[in-house]
Amino acid sequence: MAQVKPMRADARRNRERLLRAAAGVFAEHGAGASLDDIARRAEVGTGTLYRHFPTRQALLEAVYLESVEAIAARADTIAAARQPGAALVAWLGELAVGMLQVRGLKALLGTAVTGAEAVAGRADGADRADRACGDCVRGAAERLVRAAQEAGAVRGDVAPIDVLRLVHGVVTACESAGETDGTAVRRYLSLLMEGLTRA
């Protein structure tokens, strides 16, 4: 229901410029980067940024939507090529590496996927936009986790959302370790799968 009428030419152009600028600035300074910076780099008034993206989350969502969709799509590709248990692990690995290496992706998915959000905001359009990214990832996770559970490869008493939250936690663990390469994340991920118990 979003955009029935096409945007005015200058609006469309400014939106494009903002997205490009935001991608660059987020990549350089992380998801908390200055919005002023983004508007300046896009050569656009700050008000214009707010008109197009009323919240930082909305901007993050727009910038990373394609990446998120690509990750979600990978779930089906992987599921078709592997056993359910191995497929889940492989996909979680790709997801985690993405969150770790693409700055901003973790911030976006952290709030979009895991549910609870900041205290300040009311449930408005921004939340709706979040859901686009969140649904994508949650849907993929649900398919893979359910399949793995039916195949007896994953415990039946964990929900897909639990798995996503724990992966988010694992990525946080890697960040605080200062290890942003894939090997560290994969190691923590396998610890999570197999558990710390047992010698």
Added chain:
Amino acid sequence: MAQVKPMRADARRNRERLLRAAAGVFAEHGAGASLDDIARRAEVGTGTLYRHFPTRQALLEAVYLESVEAIAARADTIAAARQPGAALVAWLGELAVGMLQVRGLKALLGTAVTGAEAVAGRADGADRADRACGDCVRGAAERLVRAAQEAGAVRGDVAPIDVLRLVHGVVTACESAGETDGTAVRRYLSLLMEGLTRA
């Protein structure tokens, strides 16, 4: 080596006021609360706050030092009363609940315990102060993890720091789930110990 000379009476009093005010404000608004607020509530100039606590981390450290020491001390109490494996799990549970319920404690331990810190800061006094809290918790974790490993209750290929990072991640998972009561954290913790694999 810190304070050879005793502080001037007014300085000591202001330090006390700042700590009390900070504890209150952190409890109300979280670890990112306004430092101005704290100075105002302590009825002290902002410069005084900076004189006593040059960084937010230094202030967090001072406010929560006693809590952290208490948690670390619990490790030995628990270790004396239980089998090594059960002791580790019990202590990690207490640690996680503390980080989840005492606002600010997670922020403090997140950076103090897990090692890597913000990009901006140089390695100065604040880092040294961090280490007081960090050493406390790391030391306790090392004793419990080593004991559990020797008893064959925990895999040998995980380091104590890995365990702390993963617990930090689990707490993050709980936060994003909006569940701040102990049961949620204990559940995630047991998932971490036993692993997600196996039906």
Added chain:
DNA sequence: ACCTGAACACCGTTCAAGT
């Protein structure tokens, strides 16, 4: 309909002036 940029409120940090 959309854009602009000044204006406002807020915060962290520093420092000259005071005692």
Added chain:
DNA sequence: ACCTGAACACCGTTCAAGT
């Protein structure tokens, strides 16, 4: 030696004025 609070730089957000 320590305290104070004004001053500065920066950021997010809004909105009256423009096209």
